[in-house]
Amino acid sequence: MHRLIARGLMFGNLVAVDSPVLVARYNRALAALTGRTTALDRFHIDISGFSPEIGEELGDPRYLNPRGVNRQFILLTTDQARAPLLDATFSISRQILRQFITDNQATLFTLTAQDAVAGELLNSVYTAEAAAQLFDIRRIRITADTTAGTIANAQALGALIDAFTTRPDGWYDDVLIAQMIDLAQKTGDVSRHPLRLTQNEYVASDFWTAHFGGLYVFRDVTHPAAIAVDPDQALGDLPILSQLDFNDRAAIAQFLSENDLAVPVAQDRSARTIAILRYKMDQITAHTAAMAGEALNAVTSRDMHALARRHAQALPAAWHGLAALLRWAADGGPWPRITSDDPAYFYVMRARPGPQADLVNMMLAELSPLDARQLFICHKRAFYAAYAGWPDPMRDYVANMLERDYLGNKAQVRDQLFGDTSRRSGPPPLPARRGPWG
Template structure:
C-alpha cells in the first residue's frame, strides 16, 4: 500500500546510501557495540540517527536503535546525515538535538571519524515512560557518544597520563609509563593540539510532541502551560502545575492556543499569500469529495482548478461544511472586505489560522494539522506520521491524487510551500558544501 509513496520519494526520502565496504564495516562495528548484532547487507540507507529501514527488516526489529522509545541510540558515519530525516521519532525534539550535537561538535566528530563511526545514545533522565506525568521529568537530553574502540575513553586516559607526567619529575624515567602514552597517542592522535572532547552534550527539552499515549503535546514553557492528549479523564484538570486538555476537543485546543498567543489569522500575516493558500485548501476539499465519486475522472491530479470545481459542483450537497466556511472567508478577502473568522465550534475554523512566528512555530503547525486533515500538503509537511496513517485509509483514487500532487508540487522543492503556509523562515538549513566525510572544519 505504501509502495507508491516510497517510489515517489514521499516516504523514506532523502535517506543516505551506505554502500562502500569501509562504511558498511564501520556501521557494523558500531551496531555490534550498541546491540550485539551485525547486518549482512552490503548496501542500505540510513537516516539522521543511522537507523536503516532495510536493516530493521533484516533484523525483524524496526526499533533496533530505539528499543524502549525514550533513549534513542545513533550511529554517525557522515555529515551527509544532516540532510536526512529522522524516522520513527518518539519525540519531536530528537531531530534538533541530534543536529545541534553534530554541528556543535563538528571538529571533534571529524577527528573521531577518520577511522571509525561515532555511536551513542540520546539519554533522558528516565528510560521508560509509564504515564503522562513522567513526561514532565524530561527537561533535558544528554548525548553520550564514543567510538567502538573507546577512543574518547583512551583520550581521557592519555590526558590524565600527560598531566601526571608534567606534574611528577620522576615519570620520565618510567619506560612502561612512557610506552603506554606513546601507544595511546598512536591510537587517538595528538590531543594537545586536537583535544578529543565534545564541546556540548546537553540540550534542553522544553515544549515537544511525543507519540506516547496515542500522541501528546506538552507546552510547559508558556504563560498558561498545558498537556494535550486524547482521553483526558474528566475532573482531572492538572498534572502537577500543568493543565490537561483533550486533544480531540477543538474548543479546548483553540482556547489554549489563543490564550498563549500561539496562532494568528492567515489574513493578518503580511508575509503570507492568504488567498492563494485558501484557494489551494479548497482544491484539496473538492478533490477529497471527487475521490469517492464514480463519475469523477480517474486522474484527479490532472484536473485544473476550473475542472475540479465543475465536477465538484455536481456533488455540491456532499461538500464538507469546512468548504463553505473557507470559501466565504476567501470570497470576502477577494472583495476587499474583512473576512469573518469563525469560532472553534464551527467547522473549518482552523483552516483560517497558522502558527505565530514564535520559537515553537513548527510544533504549533503540527498541532494545527490535527484539525486541518483535508489540507494534505500541510499534513505531509508538518505531521508525517498522521499523513501516513491517513493515507492508508484513503481510496485508491485519492491516494493517486495525493501522490501525483505532492510529486509534482514544485513548492515542496524550493521552500515556497513553507512560505505559503508559515510565512518567512524555512526548514532547518542544509549544511554547507562538504570536503571529506565530515565537511570542512568550521572556524573558531
C-alpha cells in the same frame, strides 16, 4: 506506499551505505549497541543511522529505539545531519541530533573518517508506562564514542598528559610514558587536535510524543498545557497546569491565544492569502471527491471547481468556512466570523514565528487533517497514517500534487504557508553550569 517512495516522498534524502568499509563500520557499531549485525551489503540510513532495510531484515523496525524513549544512533558521516528521522517517537529527537552534529562538526568529521560513532540520547526516563513519566524529561544528554573508544582514550590520554606535566617525577615515570605512547598511537596528537564533544546537553521543554496516542507538551510558555490527540486515552493526573485533548477545541484556541502562539492565515486581501485559501479548499474538495469514487488524474483548478459543484452536498463544513473567507479576500465580501467552534478554524491558523513554531504547526496540521500538503510538511507520521486509509484516487492525487507543487520548491511553499521563518524552533543547548547561585 510505493507512490510516495517512487517520488521521494517517503524514505527520501536517506544516506546510502554501499561500500564494504562503511558496512563493516556500521556492523561494529550495531553490535556494540544491540548485539546484532546485518548481512546486507547495501542499505540506507536516516540521521540516527536507522535503516528501513535492516529493520525489515531483523523483523524489528525499532532496533535502535527499543522502548521509544532513549533513541540510539550510529553516525557514519556528518552528512547524516541532512537526512530525516524515520518513525520518530519524539518531535525533538531529529532537532537534537542535527544540532549535536552541527555543534560537534569538526570532532565528528575526524572520528567518522576512521570509524563509526555510536551513541544514545539519554534522559532520566527509561520507560513510558505512565504519561506522567514523560514530564520528567527536561534535558537530553548525548553519549557517543567510536567503537574503538577513541573519545574515551583521548580523555584518558589528556589526563596522563596533565599528570606528566604537573607531577615532579612525571619525566622519570616510564610506565606513565609508555601508557601515553600507547594511547597516542590510537588517538593522535590530542594537544593539537582535541577529540572531545564540546556540546552534548540540550533542553527538552516543549515536544510532541507518539506515546499514549500522541501528546503535545508545552512547558516553556506563560500558560503551560498538555494536549492529548486521543480523547479516549486515560492519562491520569499530569504535573502541568492545564490538561486538554483534541475535543477541547475552544480550550486549545484559548491556549494558543493566551500564549501568543498562532495567528490567522487570512490577515489581508493579498494574493498570498487568496492562494493559500484556494489551495486548502482544493485539498478538501479532492478528499471529498476521492471518497466518493472520483478519479483525480491530472485534475486542474477548473476541474476542482467542477468537482466542488458536483459534490457540494458532501463538502464538509470546513470547506464552507474557507469559502466564506475566500469571498472576503477575493471578492470583497463581508468578514466571516469564524470561531474555534467552526470546523474551519484551525485550517486558517499558523504558528507565530518563535521557539515553539514547528511544534504549533505540527499540532495545527493534525487538527486540520484534510489539508494533505500541510500534514505532509508538518507531521510526517500523521500523514503516513492518513495516507494508508485513503482510497487509491486520493493517494494518486496527493502523491502527484506533492511532487509537483512541493518537492521542487520547498522553501517558497514553506514561506508562503508559514511566513517569517527567521526564528525557527529547536532545542537550545544547556548553559554552562555555574553553581547554585548562577
